[in-house]
Amino acid sequence: MAQAKTTRLSRQKHYDNLQAMFRHDGTVPPAGVLEPGFEDIDCASVPTSRYTSQEYHEREVANLWRKVWQVAGWAADIPEPGDAMTYDVGDVAALIVRQPDLSLKAYHNSCLHRGMRICDGARGLKSLRCPFHGFTWGLGGQMKTLPEKWDFPQLDEAELALPQLQVGEWQGYVMVNPDPAAPPLADYLGTLPAQWQDAGWDLTTRFKAVHVTKQIRANWKVAQEAFLEFLHGNFVHTNSIVPAAPAEAMRQDVFVGEPHFARGVGIAGVLTGEGDTVQAREQKAVDHFIAYYAPELADSHAFDVAPGETAREKIAEITIQKFRQDYGVDLSDLNRFDMIDYVWYNVFPNFMPWPTLGYPLGYWFRPDGGPSNCTMDVILLLPFEGERPPSAERVVVGPDEPTEPIIGAIGRILDEDMANMERIQKGLEASATGTVNFASYNEVRLRHFHRTLATYVDDVGES
Numbered sequence: 001m002a003q004a005k006t007t008r009l010s011r012q013k014h015y016d017n018l019q020a021m022f023r024h025d026g027t028v029p030p031a032g033v034l035e036p037g038f039e040d041i042d043c044a045s046v047p048t049s050r051y052t053s054q055e056y057h058e059r060e061v062a063n064l065w066r067k068v069w070q071v072a073g074w075a076a077d078i079p080e081p082g083d084a085m086t087y088d089v090g091d092v093a094a095l096i097v098r099q100p101d102l103s104l105k106a107y108h109n110s111c112l113h114r115g116m117r118i119c120d121g122a123r124g125l126k127s128l129r130c131p132f133h134g135f136t137w138g139l140g141g142q143m144k145t146l147p148e149k150w151d152f153p154q155l156d157e158a159e160l161a162l163p164q165l166q167v168g169e170w171q172g173y174v175m176v177n178p179d180p181a182a183p184p185l186a187d188y189l190g191t192l193p194a195q196w197q198d199a200g201w202d203l204t205t206r207f208k209a210v211h212v213t214k215q216i217r218a219n220w221k222v223a224q225e226a227f228l229e230f231l232h233g234n235f236v237h238t239n240s241i242v243p244a245a246p247a248e249a250m251r252q253d254v255f256v257g258e259p260h261f262a263r264g265v266g267i268a269g270v271l272t273g274e275g276d277t278v279q280a281r282e283q284k285a286v287d288h289f290i291a292y293y294a295p296e297l298a299d300s301h302a303f304d305v306a307p308g309e310t311a312r313e314k315i316a317e318i319t320i321q322k323f324r325q326d327y328g329v330d331l332s333d334l335n336r337f338d339m340i341d342y343v344w345y346n347v348f349p350n351f352m353p354w355p356t357l358g359y360p361l362g363y364w365f366r367p368d369g370g371p372s373n374c375t376m377d378v379i380l381l382l383p384f385e386g387e388r389p390p391s392a393e394r395v396v397v398g399p400d401e402p403t404e405p406i407i408g409a410i411g412r413i414l415d416e417d418m419a420n421m422e423r424i425q426k427g428l429e430a431s432a433t434g435t436v437n438f439a440s441y442n443e444v445r446l447r448h449f450h451r452t453l454a455t456y457v458d459d460v461g462e463s
């Protein structure tokens, strides 16, 4: 009981500190961001078998990946009629096709003749033709050509439409659900779209500047969970994020009645160092930001902090200058929170969209052939002026290769996380207790995730 009270008080102190940092800044973030969300989730530990067992992996394939709404890609990758992309997870293979009316349809990527994968993605298709024996469908999924028709007296062309997955779009992302009986995407997302709308976040105004598929030797949840908490910051990110973004400047939110999403909020340009004069501390935060994100300005004194100025003001100035120089985009009217701070939502089961420009990221995790391997797709979404630039090509990065050369400074943070993955997986496989334990507040999003995961995977009979 006393312990619960201490936990509650510590959490409140954390919230108060964070609000003080916002107040200190003098600019106002979107109203919904100021409000913390918390639910005392009774999921203090889970079995390590969730990460290591082949049987659990197979249950996920059957009861999670085949049943849930999930991100399949970035919609602007297939802008024109006949453009197609693929999405694969577990034994689900989706072929998503832009229609003549610019809506999307998603098909199971498996030929109705003898099962061949129909397409690996393409631009400007007129029809969908299986490369094996030429069975051909229209973009709308109706059977168009059945070669050697006389030889298939048992098949009726009218009944040979390609089976569909449910498909939808949210914030520029393509979402699919293989289960035709699943409730619609809008029901699944709950109040998430409204939260984004109230905050004025709209990722459809961005373009995909980078796309990496990083291969990881760990369970997909091991990889994802490193991005659902920042307790590891002081041990893993001491040289990158922590000096100017300590855990005290981040908040973890879960919302009562919302099983499918949660949120992190972080404030840029604050330090926890004691002892310095305020101005020196502010300068240190600016110097750290420059060293990390704008090393070309290292010798410039253009962003020195004068008495009474704050690091956040200077970081905003640097950000405005960089976006103007690098992308020809003028951010000067943008709310400072949306410009330099960061919000990282996680949408169950595997999707993390970041709405602000502090870290303009999106990523999603998938198992890759079993419980011990996964991939993480990372995209960078940047604003643009005028015509939308074409989406970047996807680059596959092997398990031992860094992402920094492709993603830039943010990739360095990612690489710090990646360095741990295989080691965590090995440790889980060697666990003597067979359980992992979650913090009440800092790992509340892990508790929230696992509670929802259990409703799909554990609390159902064999399918």
Ligand code: FES
Binding pocket: 111, 112, 113, 114, 115, 116, 130, 131, 132, 133, 134, 135
């Ligand atoms: S398997 Fe597709 S046409 Fe034969």
Ligand SMILES: [Fe+2]
Binding pocket: 226, 227, 232, 236, 237, 413, 417
């Ligand atoms: Fe990390």
